[in-house]
Amino acid sequence: MADLIYGTGGVWFLIGAALVFFMQCGFAMVETGFTRAKNAGNIIMKNLMDFCIGTVVFSLIGFGLMMSEDYVAGVIGIPNLNMFTDWANFDWNNFVFQLVFCATAATIVSGAMAERTKFSTYCIYSAVISLVVYPIEAGWVWNSQGWLCQLGYIDFAGSTVIHMVGGVSALIGAAMLGARIGKYGKNGKVNAIPGHSITLGALGVFILWFGWYGFNGAAAADGAFLGQIFLTTTVAPAVATVTTMIFTWIKNGKPDVSMCLNASLAGLVGITAGCADLDAIGAAIVGLVSGTLIVIAVEFVDIKLKIDDPVGAFSVHGVNGLWGGLAVGLFATGKGQNGITGLFYGGGFDQLGIQALGLAAILGWTIVCMSIVFFVLKKTVGLRVTKEEEMKGLDVTEHGLVSAYADFMPIGVGTASLDETFDVEGNVPVTQAVPVQLAGNYDVATDGVKITKIDILLKQSKLEALKEEMDKLGITGMTVSQVLGCGAQKGKAEYYRGVAVESNLLPKMKVEIVVCKVPVKAVVDAAVKALYTGHIGDGKIFIYNVEDVVKVRTGETGYDAMQDVE
Numbered sequence: 086m087a088d089l090i091y092g093t094g095g096v097w098f099l100i101g102a103a104l105v106f107f108m109q110c111g112f113a114m115v116e117t118g119f120t121r122a123k124n125a126g127n128i129i130m131k132n133l134m135d136f137c138i139g140t141v142v143f144s145l146i147g148f149g150l151m152m153s154e155d156y157v158a159g160v161i162g163i164p165n166l167n168m169f170t171d172w173a174n175f176d177w178n179n180f181v182f183q184l185v186f187c188a189t190a191a192t193i194v195s196g197a198m199a200e201r202t203k204f205s206t207y208c209i210y211s212a213v214i215s216l217v218v219y220p221i222e223a224g225w226v227w228n229s230q231g232w233l234c235q236l237g238y239i240d241f242a243g244s245t246v247i248h249m250v251g252g253v254s255a256l257i258g259a260a261m262l263g264a265r266i267g268k269y270g271k272n273g274k275v276n277a278i279p280g281h282s283i284t285l286g287a288l289g290v291f292i293l294w295f296g297w298y299g300f301n302g303a304a305a306a307d308g309a310f311l312g313q314i315f316l317t318t319t320v321a322p323a324v325a326t327v328t329t330m331i332f333t334w335i336k337n338g339k340p341d342v343s344m345c346l347n348a349s350l351a352g353l354v355g356i357t358a359g360c361a362d363l364d365a366i367g368a369a370i371v372g373l374v375s376g377t378l379i380v381i382a383v384e385f386v387d388i389k390l391k392i393d394d395p396v397g398a399f400s401v402h403g404v405n406g407l408w409g410g411l412a413v414g415l416f417a418t419g420k421g422q423n424g425i426t427g428l429f430y431g432g433g434f435d436q437l438g439i440q441a442l443g444l445a446a447i448l449g450w451t452i453v454c455m456s457i458v459f460f461v462l463k464k465t466v467g468l469r470v471t472k473e474e475e476m477k478g479l480d481v482t483e484h485g486l487v488s489a490y491a492d493f494m495p496i497g498v499g500t501a502s503l504d505e506t507f508d509v510e511g512n513v514p515v516t517q518a519v520p521v522q523l524a525g526n527y528d529v530a531t532d533g534v535k536i537t538k539i540d541i542l543l544k545q546s547k548l549e550a551l552k553e554e555m556d557k558l559g560i561t562g563m564t565v566s567q568v569l570g571c572g573a574q575k576g577k578a579e580y581y582r583g584v585a586v587e588s589n590l591l592p593k594m595k596v597e598i599v600v601c602k603v604p605v606k607a608v609v610d611a612a613v614k615a616l617y618t619g620h621i622g623d624g625k626i627f628i629y630n631v632e633d634v635v636k637v638r639t640g641e642t643g644y645d646a647m648q649d650v651e
Contacts, residue, residue, distance in 0.1 A: 095178055097311075101303020102178075105185040108296035109136055109192060114289030115350075116196040119280035119343065119396045123478025124200045125489035131195045131207055136188040138208060139215035143187050144168060148180055151220035152228055159232035161221055182303065183223075186247055189300075190219045193251025196396030197259040201266075201475050204483045206462050210258070218454045219250060222447050237436070238443035239423050242301045244358030244409030245447055252403020253448065254455040256392065261459045262468050264393035266475055267549060275388050278395070283342055290346045294322060297353045301360040310422045314360045317368035318353065324369045325352025328376025336380070344380060347397045351379040354405040359413040362421030371412050375405050407444060414440035476546035477592075519613045521626045536631040536647065537605045539612075541596040542568070543624040547616050548594050554611040555598070564597040593624070599631060601647045 113132040117125045139147075149164025156162045167175050191211050198207070223246045225231040226238055240246050268276055280286060301318045305311035329348035333341035355375035356368055363371065382400035386392050394400070414437030419426035426432030462468055469475075474482040481487050543551060548565070555563065571591055600608060609626055616624045636646035 097305075098178055098182060098303050101299035102182045102185050104296045104299025105182075105189065105303070106136070108185075108189060108293055108300065109133075111289045111292030111296055112189075112192045112195070114285050114292060115346075116199055116289075116396050118282040118284065118286030118289060119196065120199045121278070121478070122281040122488070122490060123480055125281070125480065126486040127204065127479035127483055128195065128199055129489070130204065130484060131211075132192055134208055135191045135195065135211050135215075136185075138211050139188045139191055140184060142212050142216040143184050143220070144180075145216075147187060147216050147220040148183060150217065151224040152176075152179065152183060156224070156228055156230040159230055159235060160225070162224055162228065183227075186223075186243060187215050187219050189243075190247045190251045191215050193248065193398050193402050194255045194258055195398075197255035197394040197398035198262055199395050200479065201469050202258075202262060202479075203467060203470055204479070206466050206468055209462060209466065210458060213458050214254065214455075218254075218451065218458070219247075222246065222250060222450050225446070226443070233443045233446065236439050236442070237425070238439050239362065239413045239417070239425055239436070240358045240410060240443070241361045241423070242304065242357045244354060244356075244406045245444060247406075248354045248357065248402040249406030249410065249444075250447065250451045252399045252401065252406055253451045255394065255398040256386070256403055257452065257455045258459050258468075259394050259399070260390075260392050261463055264391065265395070266472060268393045269391055273391075275391070280343070280395070283346075286343065286346055290349050294349060294353060297322075297357075301357055305361065305422070310361055313364075313421070316365060317356050317360045317363050320365055320368040321356035321372035321375065322349045322352030324372030325349065325355070325376035325379070328373050329380055332377060332380050344383065347383065347401050348376045348379050350401045351375040351405040354402055355409040355412065357406075358409040359417060359421075362413060362417040362423055362425060362427075364416075364418050364420075367412070367416030367418070367427075370416060371409065374408060374412075378404050378408060407448075410440050410444050411437070414438070473544070473546035476544075476548070519616050519623045519626065521609060521613075521628065536599060536601045536634060536643070538629040538631050539598045539600065539605065539608055540627040540629070541598070541612050541616075541624065542570075542626075543594050543596065543616050544622065545592065545594050547624070548596070550615040551596060551612060554615040555608075558603055558607055558611055560598060560600065560603060560608065562598070566595045566597075568593050568595045599634065599647070601644055 109132055113129055116128045116132070120128060145166075146164050148168070149166065150162050153162030153165055155165060168180065191214050194210070194214070195207070225233040226240050226246050228234060265278060268278060270276060297318055298315055302311050302314045305314050325348045326345050329345050329351075330340045333339070333344050352372040352375045355371045356363070359367065359371070379397070379400055382404040383394075383397045386394055386397075386399060392399075413425070413427065414434075415427045415429055417423070417425045417427035417432065417436060418430050419432065425436050428434060428437050459468065470479065470482065480489055541551065545567075552563075555561075569592055598608065605628060609628070612626055633642055634646040635642050639646075
């Protein structure tokens with residue numbers, strides 16, 4: 086690689102590094118599009134800090150652990166800080182190239198832990214994986230003195246070193262973190278939580294695919310292999326995407342857009358290890374398997390394991406990174422850049438065995454290290470935001486950003502604080518925390534004739550609890566709205582670029598319920614039970630008489646219109 090780094094190929098080498106850096110934008114767009122708008126700013130911030138924090142710690146320690154010439158027993162380098170002590174002779178090109186790869190490994194985890202992770206905790210995780218976890222295992226493969234490199238293990242551009250490590254870390258983090266609120270019902274039912282912008286997700290995928298030509302091609306030794314790498318990097322994701330389209334079309338009756346976007350990335354991950362050693366047939370087979378694996382893996386993790394991975398990070402990167410590492414031992418032609426031959430091209434089981442050993446070692450290292458990291462973080466600073474913060478969204482609770490889409494906020498919202506409760510001294514009576522106001526006669530008759538409307542204003546975080554209490558009463562029909570307003574509470578100033586912006590409008594949920602057979606008092610009591618915390622801001626309940634109800638489909642009125650029986 087030295088001729089490439091310091092010779093005429095050095096320019097392309099650094100261009101490739103720049104393309105890999107641009108992939109941070111792709112990851113940010115994919116994760117943002119596949120999650121909800123209230124967390125968009127938080128996701129952008131995490132992707133930004135992955136690279137910035139990674140640069141600091143990789144410069145200080147990580148690069149030395151990975152690529153130091155003082156390499157101990159083929160396992161770990163001794164950081165010599167040459168970047169700061171021997172600037173004239175420092176390997177600048179290789180440092181930049183390895184840095185952008187390190188940032189990629191860290192970023193993969195962001196999507197799996199999206200929408201409920203403490204930002205401070207995520208920053209600590211990002212520092213640890215870039216400081217120690219990634220550099221050590223990457224050194225085994227990419228440092229010429231590393232023990233896996235000495236054995237002949239091949240991972241040309243990081244299917245296993247980067248993507249499998251990131252994907253497995255994502256699974257461990259998501260499992261320890263727990264699912265997002267509302268993702269899984271008490272009866273085990275899986276609820277879909279769609280992302281807010283499939284357009285952003287698609288943009289991210291196209292950016293990643295574009296950047297992948299640098300990801301796979303930057304280390305090509307000459308132009309001939311560069312062309313081969315570009316070809317395999319095109320064929321595999323294309324075949325994977327077509328495979329997933331057909332698979333989901335047959336399975337679900339319609340082709341799945343988001344799954345096809347995942348498939349493109351799965352094919353890219355799968356070909357990354359063998360992009361310089363496989364031919365077009367091998368790349369097509371890698372894509373065919375990746376396109377099948379992504380659907381199976383996403384549904385298995387989501388439905389069977391019940392691990393909430395909003396963007397499918399483990400399925401895309403972990404599963405297909407593993408597959409990509411094995412594919413080298415199966416389909417390497419012997420005519421590629423590394424000159425190795427896989428099982429199906431007459432090479433026997435030798436290379437496949439080396440690949441399997443390397444995969445086991447990297448997997449073991451990652452599982453042990455990341456389990457310790459997330460366990461320690463969970464027991465100390467904590468992994469997860471509070472339920473109330475999660476319901477409000479991490480943009481405002483973690484960053485004071487009421488919306489990443491400011492032009493689409495209602496007029497007058499500004500950057501209002503969403504701190505909906507204020508601690509008070511002593512115990513607050515239920516009637517003060519959740520006042521009930523009547524409009525007309527509050528008749529609690531249970532004769533099933535009187536029709537009453539109940540409007541409930543509540544904190545966003547209490548919606549699920551209210552729904553559960555209503556279900557117990559047999560009430561399944563309700564109208565839910567997101568509203569803005571203020572009462573005794575007042576908005577608190579937030580700051581944008583150092584300037585205070587004030588507003589007194591706070592976001593709430595409004596639930597409208599109309600009952601006739603269910604006693605009104607039972608509904609009110611159940612609502613108070615669900616909403617009460619003892620803090621001002623728990624909500625309000627309004628009760629109205631309803632003159633009549635008309636069912637549009639049948640023309641029925643009154644009591645009959647309220648019934649669902651055919």
